[in-house]
Structures are given as C-alpha cells and as structure tokens.
Amino acid sequence: MATLYAQYSKGQMKIQQMAFVLVALMIFFGMVALVYFSFSISNLRENAQELKEREAVEIVKKISYSPEFVFTGEDCSSCVDLDKILMLKESSKYEKFWNLDYLTVEKVSNETSNECNRFNYPNCNVITVVRETSNFGSANVAFVTLARWDSGLGAGGGFRYELGKIYASGRNLTRR
Amino acid sequence: MNKLKCLKINKVKNKKAQEEIVGFVLIVLVVSVVLLVFLGIFLRKDTNKTGDSEVSQFLDSISETTTECSFNGGYSYIKYSELIASCNEGKICSSGGACDILKNVTKNLIESSWNFSPTNGPKTGYRFEAFFEAENSDVRQPLPISDSGTISRLSGGSSFVGDEKTFPVTDGSLTIQLNLYLD
Numbered sequence: 001m002a003t004l005y006a007q008y009s010k011g012q013m014k015i016q017q018m019a020f021v022l023v024a025l026m027i028f029f030g031m032v033a034l035v036y037f038s039f040s041i042s043n044l045r046e047n048a049q050e051l052k053e054r055e056a057v058e059i060v061k062k063i064s065y066s067p068e069f070v071f072t073g074e075d076c077s078s079c080v081d082l083d084k085i086l087m088l089k090e091s092s093k094y095e096k097f098w099n100l101d102y103l104t105v106e107k108v109s110n111e112t113s114n115e116c117n118r119f120n121y122p123n124c125n126v127i128t129v130v131r132e133t134s135n136f137g138s139a140n141v142a143f144v145t146l147a148r149w150d151s152g153l154g155a156g157g158g159f160r161y162e163l164g165k166i167y168a169s170g171r172n173l174t175r176r
Numbered sequence: 177m178n179k180l181k182c183l184k185i186n187k188v189k190n191k192k193a194q195e196e197i198v199g200f201v202l203i204v205l206v207v208s209v210v211l212l213v214f215l216g217i218f219l220r221k222d223t224n225k226t227g228d229s230e231v232s233q234f235l236d237s238i239s240e241t242t243t244e245c246s247f248n249g250g251y252s253y254i255k256y257s258e259l260i261a262s263c264n265e266g267k268i269c270s271s272g273g274a275c276d277i278l279k280n281v282t283k284n285l286i287e288s289s290w291n292f293s294p295t296n297g298p299k300t301g302y303r304f305e306a307f308f309e310a311e312n313s314d315v316r317q318p319l320p321i322s323d324s325g326t327i328s329r330l331s332g333g334s335s336f337v338g339d340e341k342t343f344p345v346t347d348g349s350l351t352i353q354l355n356l357y358l359d
Contacts, residue, residue: 021203025203025207028207028210029210032210032211032214036214039218057230057233061233076240077236078236078237079240108289109288110284141230142233143230143234143289144233145237145240153242154250154251154253158252160242161240161242161255162242163234163237163241163285163288
C-alpha cells in the first residue's frame with residue numbers, strides 16, 4: 001500500500017514539473033512577443049512621424065511652385081523668383097492668401113540674418129512674406145533655388161541662381 | 177541477489193536522469209534558437225537611409241545655382257551641374273581649376289545649409305562624393321575634388337541619411353552623392 005502511494009506521488013511530481021516548465025515557456029514566449037510588438041509599434045510611430053514630416057515638406061515645396069513664387073524667366077524647375085517675392089512682401093493682399101502663420105524665404109549664406117527691403121535688396125538674405133504671430137512654433141523647411149536678375153553678372157547682366165530655403169508654419173501644415 | 181537489485185535500480189535511475197537532461201537540453205535549445213532569431217532580426221535592421229527628401233531637394237537646388245566659374249573672362253558664369261562636368265573634363269576657369277572651385281562651392285553650400293555639431297546637433301558630419309560612370313561600365317571613377325576624392329567633415333555619427341543625383345553627359349553619367357551623419 002505504501003509503495004503504491006509513493007509511485008502515485010512521483011507521477012504527480014512529474015506532471016507538476018512538466019506544468020511548471022510549460023508555464024515558464026509560455027511566460028518566456030509571451031515576453032518575447034511583448035518585446036517584438038513594442039518594437040514594431042515604435043517603428044510604426046516613427047514611420048508615421050516620418051510620413052507627416054515628408055508631407056509637410058512637400059506642402060512647403062508646393063508653395064514654391066505656386067504662380068506667385070515660381071520663376072519663369074529661364075528653364076529652371078526648382079527655382080523661385082526672388083524679385084517677385086520681394087514685391088509679395090510689400091503687398092498686404094497676400095498676408096492671408098496662404099492661410100499660414102509664417103512664411104519666409106532665406107538665402108543660404110554664412111552672413112548674419114538681414115531682412116530685405118527695397119533699399120537694401122539684393123544685399124540682404126531674408127524676405128519675410130507672412131508673420132501673423134511670433135509664436136509660430138517650429139517651421140517646416142524646403143530647399144529651393146532662388147533666381148534674381150543681377151545687372152552686374154556677366155556682360156549686360158543675367159539671372160543669378162542661389163541656394164535658398166523656404167520656411168513655412170501654420171495650422172494647415174504638420175509641424176515638426 | 178541484493179547487488180543485482182541495486183544494479184537494476186541504478187540503471188533505471190540513470191535512464192530517468194538521462195531523459196531529464198535530454199528534456200532540459202531541448203528546452204535550452206528552443207529558447208536559444210528563439211533568442212538568436214530575434215537578435216538576428218534586430219541587428220539586421222538598417223538604420224541608414226538613402227533617398228532622403230531633404231538631401232534630394234538640396235542636391236536638386238544646388239545643381240541649378242550659379243558658380244563663380246567662367247570660361248569667357250566673366251562674360252557668363254556656368255551652373256553647378258556644368259561645373260561638375262567641367263571638373264570631370266579637367267577644365268580651368270578664369271578664376272582657377274574647375275575642381276578646386278567645385279570643392280569650395282560645395283563645402284560652402286553644405287556647411288551653410290546645416291549646423292554640424294559633434295556633440296549638440298542632430299547632424300554630426302557629412303560626406304560628399306562625385307563620380308563619373310562611363311557608358312556600359314559599372315566602375316565609378318571619383319572626380320579629383322580632393323586627394324581622397326571626397327569632401328567630408330566626419331566626427332562620429334552611427335547612422336546617416338543621404339541621396340544622390342545623376343547628370344547625363346556625352347560619354348556616360350556624373351553622380352553626386354551626399355550623406356549626412358546623425359547623432
């Protein structure tokens with residue numbers, strides 16, 4: 001009788017052991033799955049953020065293709081007309097036109113920021129077209145080629161192309 | 177008789193212990209394989225990205241810019257894309273060698289466009305390369321813009337974003353490539 005009791009107890013122990021191992025394995029695989037899903041979700045968030053940023057940059061780029069900005073003097077696909085933009089800055093009609101809080105065109109250079117007006121143009125590097133508020137957050141940026149007439153370029157003058165940036169910020173744009 | 181019984185009991189015990197060890201080894205193997213697979217997946221993940229829209233816009237925009245290189249004594253000035261072709265042909269502008277001007281212009285434009293900081297900035301450095309690829313050839317010949325064939329400012333950065341732009345020329349194509357290193 002005592003022998004039978006001992007055998008039954010060993011079997012129980014074996015089943016218990018197996019159950020513990022199975023539970024431990026389940027917990028392990030569960031943890032691995034948790035780590036995997038947390039990585040995948042963080043990747044998804046990163047991708048979504050990247051897409052939003054790209055979309056915002058594309059919107060800024062779209063502004064540079066608008067008739068008010070685009071350069072038509074010579075064949076240049078990514079050029080904006082700096083002379084036109086200076087005129088836009090002076091026109092109050094365009095303040096609400098793009099529904100933006102901030103729209104600036106900047107010439108890329110090592111010089112300190114110098115706002116353009118009729119008197120210092122083209123010896124300046126920033127044209128602020130719209131500035132509705134000082135608290136516009138972080139603006140979205142797109143690189144463009146700035147084209148302007150330079151009477152001192154070559155013989156009889158010519159179009160000078162320079163590297164520039166367009167900064168735009170507003171409720172319609174996704175902020176970075 | 178007792179000895180025989182003892183031997184039999186030992187044999188049964190050894191067999192059981194062997195089974196336990198085999199089970200344990202199997203579990204360890206399964207767990208190790210799963211861990212290895214996950215490690216492989218995470219380590220293989222490439223953090224470098226080519227085709228970046230910001231760099232692509234930059235390369236598109238600089239290719240249209242006017243440079244200080246003139247071949248007719250200042251009557252007209254060539255564009256950046258033409259300067260790359262002139263450097264490849266080994267031409268000399270009024271104000272110096274086309275490759276020297278290309279190097280200076282590129283360095284100025286890149287360093288004025290982004291703030292590179294080895295410690296504080298999101299961008300730590302850059303590497304610019306220009307190649308010539310002959311027609312029906314896969315060999316990329318670097319343009320002589322420097323001794324190493326590159327313009328760079330490298331100070332760490334584990335990953336990068338970048339893009340390249342290709343200009344067709346009569347006997348092949350010219351490619352400019354820019355990689356920005358991130359913190």
